[in-house]
Amino acid sequence: MPMSYFTIAGVQMQAPHHGDNTEAMRHRVDVLMSRFPQVQMVLFSELMPLGASPHHAHPLPSHIEQFFCQLAEQYRIWLIPGSMFERTEHGIYNTLSVIDPSGQVVARYRKMFPFRPYEAGVESGSEFVLFDVPNVGRFGVSICYDMWFPETTRTLAAMGAEVILHPTMTDTIDRDIELSIARTNAAVNQCYFFDINGAGAIGNGRSIVVGPSGDVIHQAGSGEEIMPIEVDFNRVRRERETGLRGLGQPLKSFRDRQVDFSIYRFEHGPSPFLASLGPLAKPQRTDIEEY
Structure with missing residues (x-):
């Protein structure tokens, strides 16, 4: 019989700098697994291992990724060590690795929407990534x-x-806007949503874990925090069957829709309105006339 409960720990780590944080991450996992041995999956924030500079990009697989594979195998946990910049012949991607309890990389996901125009020089991924934890449930990843x-x-x-x-x-x-988006994404898709941010030099904290009714299970502060959360897959399945709080069933309604969202089709280019918005570029300072 499939397991219904599964414990995921989000790690909001306070990193002192944008650089090699891998040993500090190992220490956090050591402490986490000592305190909370029931944890089955650990999730760090974006770009935590090596920081936010594309100059640290390297091909995957790598010795850094292997470092995390050994850590996952040591504790027999699923491990998502945030993301790292991946260097390829086609450019640099912001890439997340999913590592299983035997220390194997079972999936890699490349961020689809780099934070342009600020995340310059980073290519867009194009493939959705899901993975199954056997006898538990299905997980999706995004960045x-x-x-x-x-x-x-x-x-x-x-x-x-x-x-x-x-x-x-x-x-x-x-x-603060992202906190609202996380709750909305969970509610309209009737799923758990783990939005784990960094702290210190790599984020301003306020990680949030949301349940499938849009309910806030936990919201972190701005400092370092470990968040072991037990999720209930039967809750997801029941609410998708009977509705959010016994009310709306957005996934079924989306499935049974009559409308065709033709605005998303690319064969004719963007809509005239979207085309009129101008280039995707940083705003520039407006000069003030001198009188």
Whole structure:
């Protein structure tokens, strides 16, 4: 009989710098597994291992990824060590590795929506990534700015994801908006949503874990925090069957829709309105006339 309960720990780590944080991450896992041995999966924030500079990009697989594979195998946990910049012949990607309890990389996901124009020089991934924990359930992954585009989470849910694992690196004044987006994504897709941010030099904290009714299970502060959360897959399945709080059934309604969202088709280019918005570029300072 499939297991219903599964314990996931989000790690909001306070990193002192944008550089090699791998040993500090190992220490956090050591402490976490000593205190909470029931944990079955550990999730760090975006770009935590090596920081946010593309100059640290390297090909995958790598010795850094192997370091985390050994850590996962040591504790027999599923491990998502945030993301790292991956160097390929086609450019640099912001890539997340999913490592299973035997220390094997079972999937890699490349961020679909780099934070342009600020995340310059990073290519966009194009493939959705889901993975199954045997006899437990289905997980989907996305990274940071991806969640601002509801089509990404909706696609994962439509492919069967019951939990979305979403490392982020937000150190800007829009974190409060992201908290609302995380709750909305969970509610409209009737899934758990783990939005794990960094702290210190790599984020302003306020990680959030949301249940399939949009309920906040836990919201972290701005400092270091470990968040072991037990999720209930039967809750996801029941609410998808009977509705959010016994009310709306958005996934079924989306499935049974009559409308065709033709605006998303690319064969004729973007809509005239979207084409009129101008280039995707940083805003520039407005000069003040001198009198």
